[in-house]
Amino acid sequence: MQYYIEHVAVAACATSGVLAARGKRIDLFGVVVLAVTAAVGGGTLRDMILEVPVFWVADPNYVLTAFGIAIAMFLVARARELPGHPLLVADAVGLALFTVIGVEKTLAMGAPESVAIMLGVITGVAGGMLRDVLIREIPMVFRPEIHLYATASFLGASLFIILEHVFPSEPQNRLLAMSLVLGLRLAAIRWKLSLPLFQTNRAGKLKRDME
Template sequence: MPVWIEYFAVAVCAITAVLAAEGKHVDLFGVLVLALVTAVGGGTIRDLCLGVRPLFWIAEPLHVWTALTAALVTFVLVRFTHLPHKLLDIADAFGLALFGIAGTEKALALGTPGIVAILLGIVTGVAGGILRDVLRQEIPWVFKADVNLYATAVFVGALVFVLLRQSLPASESHRYIGMTVILVMRLAAMRWKLRLPTYRTRTD
């Protein structure tokens, strides 16, 4: 996994945390906490599940500085210009794609079975956002019916990546195909309101 992918994912997720703080009257410290939790939360849970020590952001503290810098720049920027709310959705989709495949690839590299790698890819992609939303006292996006094909997109993209990796000779393209599947599915779901069936009983 090229190092730039994980750093870029950290920066993007930190930016989503700042944008998600709109209207919550959070000060700079609170914004930076949200950014760090969002940027490293999923990868931390992944590494704990895999027994990786030290955790990725402890082994490479530049991840922390990347998240803090991206959050600080965004915090300042939004004070002088209005950023469209759609930007949060798009930035989150990129973070989902990058972290989803990064988590899956790391799990595969450590010898986990394919289905476990896929699940850890989902955890890496969505757990930071769950923690962010819990701290904002919001229902996490991944559990909202009106947030279309969120974890599902990660599942499909990670599945495609694992199948390519296990059935074909190793290629860098597999990683980017998986990321593209996640990104395209998420953006298409946002555009055309694609979603899974909502749980209902006969009495609803």
């Protein structure tokens, strides 16, 4: 089951790579590079940290999935305007799936739970960060207007750890944790939810006086 979830995660992140290229005057080759980078970047960094074979090197089918999705989405995005916020939604799906995949794989390697949470977040956000850097954008995870990004990933990873203590090795643990990450991101996109900013009363008063 995890194998198929990983392919869905790769497809979602590859889609986000294609959509991020829209309007950037990037040719098909560049779009494919962005899509593959977004799709495998987080997992690559995770596996390098764990010092295990990189997942797409061990199984090139992941790259083929990213490549196929990139070509298909390139054609679709050129032909029609996609409704809503397709980039944010595709990125949210990839974030949710890859976060939990990262936690599971790290735990399977015998790493501590705190490390598993950290690598789960890295797996979820790193591909998108590389994608944004390549198109000279501030990565989504660092933008104040992109709400509950790494926070959603962290909470989902933490929930998975808790559920594994209460219900060890139950399939619904993965589903619930992924649903939390995805639900938080989509809710944050819809209602602009965010954590409170660190701002003192003096700083706020100074800002108002300047206005």
